[in-house]
Amino acid sequence: MIIDRREALKRAGLLALGTAAWTPAALTRAVLAQGAAQAPRRGGVLTVQLNGEQRVLNPAIRASTGVYVITSKIVEPLVDLDQDGKPAGVLATSWEAAPDGKTVTFRLRQGVTWHDGKPFTSADVQYTAMELWKKYLNYGTQLQLYLEAVDTPDPHTAVFRYSRPMPLNLLLRALCDLGYVAPRHVFEGTNVLENPANTAPIGTGPFKFVSYERGQHVIAERNPSYWREGFPYLDRIVWRFIIDKAAASAALETGQVQLSTYNALALADLDRLKSDPRFTVSSKGLEANAFNNTLEFNTRRKELADVRVRRAIAHAIDVPFFIENFIYGLGKPATGPIPSSSTAFYPNNPAPYAFDPKKAAALLDEAGFKRGAGGTRFSLKLVPIMNGEDVPLLATFIQQSLQAVGIKVDIVNLDTAGALSTVYRDWNFDLATGWHQYRGDPAVSTTVWYRSGSPKGAPWTNQYGWQSDLVDRLTDEAASELDPEKRKALYAQWVKAVNDEIPVWMMTERTFLSATSKRVHGDHNTPRWGSGDWHDAWIEA
Amino acid sequence: MTILLLALRRLAASLPTLLVILAGLFLLLQLAPGDTVDALMAQMGGGDPATAEELRRYYGLDLPAAAQLARYLWRLVQLDLGQSAIYGKPVATVIAERLPVTLLLMGASLTLAFAGGTLLGILAARRIGQWPDTLISTLGLMFYATPSFWFGLMGIVLFAIRLGWLPAGGFEEVGAGYMGLTRMLDIARHLVLPTLTLALVFLATYLRIMRASMLEVMSLDYVRTARAKGLGETGVIVRHALRNALLPMVTLVGLQAGTMLGGSVVVESVFALPGLGRLAYESVVQRDLNTLLGIVFVSALLVITVNFVVDLVYGRLDPRIAAGR
Numbered sequence: 062m063i064i065d066r067r068e069a070l071k072r073a074g075l076l077a078l079g080t081a082a083w084t085p086a087a088l089t090r091a092v093l094a095q096g097a098a099q100a101p102r103r104g105g106v107l108t109v110q111l112n113g114e115q116r117v118l119n120p121a122i123r124a125s126t127g128v129y130v131i132t133s134k135i136v137e138p139l140v141d142l143d144q145d146g147k148p149a150g151v152l153a154t155s156w157e158a159a160p161d162g163k164t165v166t167f168r169l170r171q172g173v174t175w176h177d178g179k180p181f182t183s184a185d186v187q188y189t190a191m192e193l194w195k196k197y198l199n200y201g202t203q204l205q206l207y208l209e210a211v212d213t214p215d216p217h218t219a220v221f222r223y224s225r226p227m228p229l230n231l232l233l234r235a236l237c238d239l240g241y242v243a244p245r246h247v248f249e250g251t252n253v254l255e256n257p258a259n260t261a262p263i264g265t266g267p268f269k270f271v272s273y274e275r276g277q278h279v280i281a282e283r284n285p286s287y288w289r290e291g292f293p294y295l296d297r298i299v300w301r302f303i304i305d306k307a308a309a310s311a312a313l314e315t316g317q318v319q320l321s322t323y324n325a326l327a328l329a330d331l332d333r334l335k336s337d338p339r340f341t342v343s344s345k346g347l348e349a350n351a352f353n354n355t356l357e358f359n360t361r362r363k364e365l366a367d368v369r370v371r372r373a374i375a376h377a378i379d380v381p382f383f384i385e386n387f388i389y390g391l392g393k394p395a396t397g398p399i400p401s402s403s404t405a406f407y408p409n410n411p412a413p414y415a416f417d418p419k420k421a422a423a424l425l426d427e428a429g430f431k432r433g434a435g436g437t438r439f440s441l442k443l444v445p446i447m448n449g450e451d452v453p454l455l456a457t458f459i460q461q462s463l464q465a466v467g468i469k470v471d472i473v474n475l476d477t478a479g480a481l482s483t484v485y486r487d488w489n490f491d492l493a494t495g496w497h498q499y500r501g502d503p504a505v506s507t508t509v510w511y512r513s514g515s516p517k518g519a520p521w522t523n524q525y526g527w528q529s530d531l532v533d534r535l536t537d538e539a540a541s542e543l544d545p546e547k548r549k550a551l552y553a554q555w556v557k558a559v560n561d562e563i564p565v566w567m568m569t570e571r572t573f574l575s576a577t578s579k580r581v582h583g584d585h586n587t588p589r590w591g592s593g594d595w596h597d598a599w600i601e602a
Numbered sequence: 603m604t605i606l607l608l609a610l611r612r613l614a615a616s617l618p619t620l621l622v623i624l625a626g627l628f629l630l631l632q633l634a635p636g637d638t639v640d641a642l643m644a645q646m647g648g649g650d651p652a653t654a655e656e657l658r659r660y661y662g663l664d665l666p667a668a669a670q671l672a673r674y675l676w677r678l679v680q681l682d683l684g685q686s687a688i689y690g691k692p693v694a695t696v697i698a699e700r701l702p703v704t705l706l707l708m709g710a711s712l713t714l715a716f717a718g719g720t721l722l723g724i725l726a727a728r729r730i731g732q733w734p735d736t737l738i739s740t741l742g743l744m745f746y747a748t749p750s751f752w753f754g755l756m757g758i759v760l761f762a763i764r765l766g767w768l769p770a771g772g773f774e775e776v777g778a779g780y781m782g783l784t785r786m787l788d789i790a791r792h793l794v795l796p797t798l799t800l801a802l803v804f805l806a807t808y809l810r811i812m813r814a815s816m817l818e819v820m821s822l823d824y825v826r827t828a829r830a831k832g833l834g835e836t837g838v839i840v841r842h843a844l845r846n847a848l849l850p851m852v853t854l855v856g857l858q859a860g861t862m863l864g865g866s867v868v869v870e871s872v873f874a875l876p877g878l879g880r881l882a883y884e885s886v887v888q889r890d891l892n893t894l895l896g897i898v899f900v901s902a903l904l905v906i907t908v909n910f911v912v913d914l915v916y917g918r919l920d921p922r923i924a925a926g927r
Contacts, residue, residue: 108776116688117690124646127645128646196656197653197656198653202652202653203652254657254660255690260691274876275696275699275700276700276876276877277772277773277776277876278776280776299776301776301874302874303771303772304871304874304880305871305872307755307758307872308758308770308771308871308873311770312770312772312874315762315763315769315770317770317771317772448644475636476887477636477640477644477887478634478635478637478638478640478641478644478887478888479634479635479636479640480635481643481644482635482637483635483636486640509650515651518651518654519650520640520643
C-alpha cells in the first residue's frame with residue numbers, strides 16, 4: 062500500500078513534498094495543483110502528418126482510420142468510446158433496446174446545429190442510416206443488413222427497427238466507427254457518391270472544414286457554436302500528406318508537424334523517436350484498433366487441405382523471434398482472431414501454436430509428405446498483401462522458416478491492388494500474408510474471415526475454400542445473441558474452433574503507434590483517440 | 603505565320619503516336635491485376651461485396667475493356683479527360699492543380715542544370731587535364747552516380763534538421779496565409795532543396811556533354827581562324843565556339859524535358875511536393891486509369907511543345923538548319 066502511494070507520488074512528480082502529503086486528500090489536492098499548472102491553453106494550430114490520402118472525407122460512406130483521423134473532428138457519430146472504452150453518447154444521449162432486440166431507440170442531443178446553421182434532428186439520422194450506412198458504407202452495409210426502417214416519432218428520437226435481433230453491445234461498439242451522421246439537407250436528392258460534401262464535409266463537430274488541397278493538406282478551424290461549451294481549445298488543425306517516411310520523420314523533428322498516428326512513420330523511426338525526449342511514442346489512445354499479421358491458407362491445395370499441414374506450418378514459425386527482431390518488439394504472439402484489448406470478448410486462452418520445428422516435421426511426416434530429393438517435401442506460392450512495411454519482412458521470414466522443415470516457398474510480389482485480386486478474386490495463391498484489423502466487435506469485420514458463403518472477390522473474407530458447419534453456426538448465433546455473457550461464451554467457442562482448424566492463422570497481435578510532440582496535451586485519452594473529436598486537445602505556445 | 607503552320611504540322615504528325623501511347627497504356631493497365639475498386643478497398647481497410655459492386659458500377663468498370671477504351675477515346679476527341687476515380691473530380695482539374703508545381707520545379711532545375719552545366723563544361727574544357735578539369739569531372743561523376751533521393755534526404759538532414767535554414771518539405775507554409783511577394787519568397791525557400799536535388803543529376807550530364815562538345819568545336823578550323831584574327835580567348839569562346847557547342851546541349855534539353863516530368867516522382871515524394879510525378883505514381887498504384895491517361899496526354903503535349911521549341915532554337919543557333927527546312 063505504501064509502495065503504491067509512493068509510486069503514485071513519484072508519477073505525479075511530487076516526492077519532494079515529503080511526508081506531509083501522505084494523506085489521500087492532500088495527494089488529490091497536489092495532483093490537482095499540478096494539473097492547474099498545466100491549464101489548457103486556448104488557441105494554436107495542431108499539424109498532423111498522414112502517410113496516405115483518402116480523398117473521400119465522408120465517414121458516413123467510407124469507414125477507415127485514414128478517413129476518421131481527419132473527419133471525426135468535423136463530423137460526429139451517435140456514440141464514441143469514453144476513457145474506459147465504454148460506449149458514450151455523442152450525438153445520441155441515451156439508448157434502449159426492446160426485449161426482443163428488434164428495436165433500438167436513440168434519444169438525440171438537442172440544440173445541436175450543422176456547420177451551415179441548420180438544426181440537427183432525427184431526420185438526419187434516419188436518412189444517413191437508410192441511405193448512406195445501409196447502401197454505401199463499407200462494413201455498414203453488412204451491419205445494417207437487417208435494418209428495415211428508422212422511425213422518427215419526434216425530432217429528437219430515432220427508432221431503429223431490425224428484422225432480426227440486433228445485440229445492443231454489437232450495435233453500440235460498431236456505431237463508434239460506423240455511426241457518423243451526415244446532413245440530410247445536403248445529401249438528399251443528389252447522387253451520393255458525387256456529392257461535393259464528400260470532399261468538403263459539413264458536420265456538427267468541434268472543427269469546421271476550411272480547405273482540402275489535393276496532395277498537400279486539409280485544414281479545419283474552430284467551430285464557435287460547438288455544443289460542448291468552451292470547446293474546442295485549438296484554433297485550427299492542419300493535416301499534411303507526407304508520403305515518404307523519411308520526409309515524415311524529418312517534418313516531425315523540425316517541428317513542422319506535431320503528431321503522426323496509425324503507424325504513419327517507419328518502425329525504425331518510431332523506435333528511434335522513443336528515446337527522443339521531445340516526443341512520446343505510444344499505442345495509448347489507439348487500443349480500439351488492434352491488428353494481426355495473418356497467414357492465410359488456400360485449402361484447395363491438397364497439402365493445405367490437411368489440417369495437420371496447416372498446424373505444422375504454424376509450429377514451424379518462431380513468432381516471438383520475428384516480433385523481437387523484425388518489428389522492434391512492437392507486438393506479441395496472438396492467441397486468436399479476438400485481441401486481448403477487446404475485453405468484452407477476449408476468451409483469455411493461450412497462444413495455440415508454439416514454435417516447435419520437431420513437432421512440425423513429425424506432423425508433416427504423419428500427413429504423408431516425406432522429404433523428397435534435396436530435402437524438399439513440396440513447394441508453395443506465398444502472396445504478401447502490402448498492408449505495412451513489416452509484411453514483406455514477414456514473408457521472407459516465413460519462407461526461411463518453412464525451408465527449414467522442408468517446404469519450399471516462392472514469394473510473389475505484387476502491389477496492394479494486384480495482391481488483393483490475386484488472392485481474393487483469382488484464388489491464385491497457396492499462402493497469403495497481410496493484416497487483419499479488429500473493429501471493436503468480432504461481428505463487424507472479423508468473423509467474415511471464417512464464415513463460409515462470402516461472394517468470390519470480397520477482400521479480407523473467407524476465400525480459402527474452407528468451410529465448417531460449427532464455425533458458421535457459432536458465427537450466426539453470436540451475431541444475434543442478445544445476452545452479452547452468452548455472446549462472450551459463444552465467441553470463446555468460436556475462437557477455439559477456428560484456432561483448431563486454422564484456415565487463417567493470426568500470428569501477431571499489435572496495436573498502432575502514435576508519435577506525438579510533448580507540446581501536445583489532452584491527447585490519447587480515449588482508446589479511439591486517433592479517430593476521436595479532439596475537442597479537449599490543446600497545444601503549448 | 604510559318605511558325606504556326608509548322609506547329610500545326612508537328613501536332614498532326616504526333617497524333618498517331620499519341621493515340622498508340624494512350625491505347626497501349628490502357629491495355630497495359632488492363633493486364634495489371636486488380637482495378638481501382640480493389641485499390642480503394644485496400645485503402646478503406648476492406649468492405650463488403652455490395653459496396654465493391656456498387657463502386658464498380660459507378661466507375662463503369664463493369665463494362666468490357668473494349669467498350670471502356672472506346673468510351674475513353676470518344677470523350678478525348680471531345681477534349682474531355684473524364685472523371686478521376688480517386689479524387690472524384692474531373693481529371694483536367696486534378697492535373698491543373700498539380701501542373702504549376704511540376705512546371706516550376708522542372709523549369710527551375712532545368713535552367714539551373716543547363717546554366718551550371720554550360721559554365722562548368724566550358725571551364726573544364728578550357729583547363730583540360732589541369733586541376734579544375736579533374737575537380738569538375740570528378741564532381742560531375744559523383745553527382746551522376748548518386749541517387750537523387752539520397753541527395754534529397756541528406757539535404758534535409760543537413761539544412762533542415764541540423765542547421766534549420768530551410769524547410770524539410772512541402773510547397774509552402776500551410777495556413778500561413780502569405781500573399782504576394784512574401785508568398786513567392788516562401789515558395790522559393792521551399793523549392794531550394796528539391797530544385798538542387800533534381801538539378802544535380804542533370805547538371806552532371808550537361809557538363810560532360812558541354813565539355814566534350816566544347817573540346818570538339820575548339821579544335822575546328824574556324825576557331826583557329828578566329829584566334830588568328832587576334833581575338834582574345836573569351837571572345838573566341840563566347841562569340842564563336844559557344845553557339846556551335848550548344849547544339850548537342852539543346853538536343854539534350856528536348857529529350858530530358860520528358861524524363862524530368864517522370865523523374866521527379868522521387869524528389870516530389872521526398873520533399874512532399876504535390877506534383878505530377880507523384881500523381882502519376884499514385885494513379886498507377888490506385889489503378890486510376892483516367893487520371894493516368896490524362897497525365898500521359900498532358901505530358902506528351904508538353905514534350906511535343908518542348909521539342910518544337912527546341913527545333914526553333916536550332917534554327918536560331920545555326921541558320922543552316924533553318925534553311926534546310
